[in-house]
Amino acid sequence: MTLGDPAGIGPEIITAAWRTLRDSGPAFVVIGDAACLEAAGAPAQRLSRAAGAEAAFGAALPVIDLPLPQRATPGAPSPLAGPSIVRWIEAAVSLALAGDIGAVVTAPIAKASLYESGFAFPGHTEFVGELTRNAPTPGARGPVMMLTAQDLRVALVTIHEPLARVPHLLTQERIALSGRVLAEALRRDFGIERPRIAVAGLNPHAGESGAIGDEEARIVAPAVATLRAEGIDVRGPLPADSLFHAAARVTYDAALCLYHDQALIPVKMLDFWGGVNVTLGLPIVRTSPDHGTAFDIAGKGLARPDSLIAALRLAAEIAERRRATALA
């Protein structure tokens, strides 16, 4: 687990997650600033390698200590922390690529602080994609962002893009690749033998047979046809407004959404506190909570660890499933 922005709610929710999971697991080791976790109330145990973390986990919060140049203040993000935040992510990904840890769970970062350090990625998803680019992965390569909340899984074709750019970014190839990565991840990481995927339309009523926009006919439907020709059980484009109520959700294993809010509105309605972000199509397992740094409440004891705990559990499940498959 990376510490994320040390001025955000990361240190306190990591500490809370450790208290919840110390007996049951899954065990984790934090890559970050140990003093920052101690300030949040955690009994940190400094380790030089990940190997000892599982044994230590019941008694203390294991930390691979890569200290900040300056003490962090909750609620007051500083660009001085930027290089450390980036280094923690790089270190965690390296450990995962080396097989020393089973998965990476990232605590929230704030892009504004990182841009000053020259960090040029829209977020963790793209950065972790870049860091793992040269490692081999079976099947189609992501990163594709998935979010899970209760009985809903959604994957996104575009993520942090201005809405006006979305129609221009959508291509048959991009949608088909996202669908392919999603189908493979549902099999490999979620154990669904024959996953069913529902693809959302872009326009109201999925374009209403061309009366309200042509992207469905021109881009989405051909991508769906491509995926079907590959043997994937996929339907769409379907009207997005009718795709997320309870009776609709039981008809698919994951929805493929074309833009951020189309996916995030349903996720946050279903489970505002416990949603999990999973990066699909990588050689390593990576999850995170689906919320931000919440600087406004950092250090006040108000932040809920639900989403982080769910992210840790899901990361452990996926890692275990990949391990079992590799051994089989």
Place this chain on the structure above:
Amino acid sequence: MTLGDPAGIGPEIITAAWRTLRDSGPAFVVIGDAACLEAAGAPAQRLSRAAGAEAAFGAALPVIDLPLPQRATPGAPSPLAGPSIVRWIEAAVSLALAGDIGAVVTAPIAKASLYESGFAFPGHTEFVGELTRNAPTPGARGPVMMLTAQDLRVALVTIHEPLARVPHLLTQERIALSGRVLAEALRRDFGIERPRIAVAGLNPHAGESGAIGDEEARIVAPAVATLRAEGIDVRGPLPADSLFHAAARVTYDAALCLYHDQALIPVKMLDFWGGVNVTLGLPIVRTSPDHGTAFDIAGKGLARPDSLIAALRLAAEIAERRRATALA
């Protein structure tokens, strides 16, 4: 109540709504083809004027009979019905403008059939707006579409537009007018003395301070400032994905959404069967169910009247509130 497309589920859900409401009310009269309702199992009573409808309602379904040129077949829409469908809407609006009926509730129409009759409107909302254009109305004039579902009310700045057009259609004036119509309707039609309005952003995270799109700063925020200067309690632009969970919904009386699916995804998740569409800012009261003609299940006895019944009840409530205010 207009009959809507006679080949859709209108006749059967109107008949079912009459059975549910015949004892309790609200009473209604159908403007449409009486034979079509009889074919759906309703004991129709033909009336020449709306005045007798309330007295007849307990024993029979009152109908002002404006017959189709040709018998309708459930599930097989015909452009021959187009002129009648349009005429029924015009007749209902005329009766409402004359004060002969308290509200208009419209059953679903299918635009494809109507376009052949030269019907040039995206839907009921715009057509009823046009039909009532010359009648005086207090305050800001719509039409603005609102949808209600459980504890959520959402109003839309743009409705049936291709998503690619939405960023170009948004202006400060358009958002401010929609907000003004919404605020007045919440007071006048919903009895909320000091309505609280939350305005959604367009981009992911409402633009994240300009990092993901500039429409929030350039268009939405100035419109919100204009409305605040007029004394309206309005906040925004707010991230759309965090606007619709239960804890967020209690903080406002209505959300103002910028495009169709931003509003309709939450509505249909909360209440897929019982959502109601209300047209705000008109001299007359108009509601409708929030679903379509459902030709695929028409005549099979599968259609649920929940949304239509909710639309009838809400229309009666709003009409009663306007009447009480006018008398006060």
